[in-house]
Amino acid sequence: MRVKVMGIPVEDQEKALQFYTGKLGFVKKYDVPLSETSRWLTVVAKDEQEGTEVLLEPSPNHFEPAKVYQKALFEAGIPYTQFNVDNVQAEYDRLINLGVEFSMKPTEMGTVKIAVLNDTCGNHIQLIEML
Template sequence: MMKIAVTSVMVDDQEKALHFYTEILGFVKKRDIPMGEHRWLTVVSKADQDGVELLLEPMGFEPAKVFQKALFDAGIPLTSFNVDDLDRDYQRLLDLDVEFSVPPTQMGPVKIAVLKDTCGNHIQLAQV
């Protein structure tokens, strides 16, 4: 049986990303291992600290920068996080000056919103 242990989000600045993903979104830093110029830097959900790690992946590969910019310019979220109460989290994040490209919107059985993570990505929040 396979399971997902680590997934990644491309970021243009690991320190800025760490601040946003921990101080703003509320994740917890799990690993911070120096790897030359960059770090193996992961965060996890406070509610599941032994669960899937999100690697804040530095953009050292030029084609990754092109891919990230193309997704961002098209308004396509790089990834999606589940939330229990989208309206509450939307308001909390607005109060922290987070910019949203899509406000809470009902899409069939799912309510979504899309935020800008300050690191070059659109991130979808979903309440299922």
């Protein structure tokens, strides 16, 4: 068993696509219209294009409990998910220069270094480097 697709709820799929590709550096994998307001929209890591897909899911717009859950996580400052990086400080510096907002600067915590960013689509995302 392995993970092929993981979903992240986003408030606006087009805005999410621009952020995840233009700022975070993912590349678009699939973009399939499902209705006038929804798409099956996935992105993947540029260097692992056959790896796990991140589904930019419009669920908050179609399912009120998802919207409530996403908002509660965001307001509590809890990351929705995490992405591994080779160097948190380097990613932080690169993303700050692109205007990305962070709620936590790079911080060592035992055997990891983490930082938390705002994806502009209703989520905090944690970046993690294994030390």
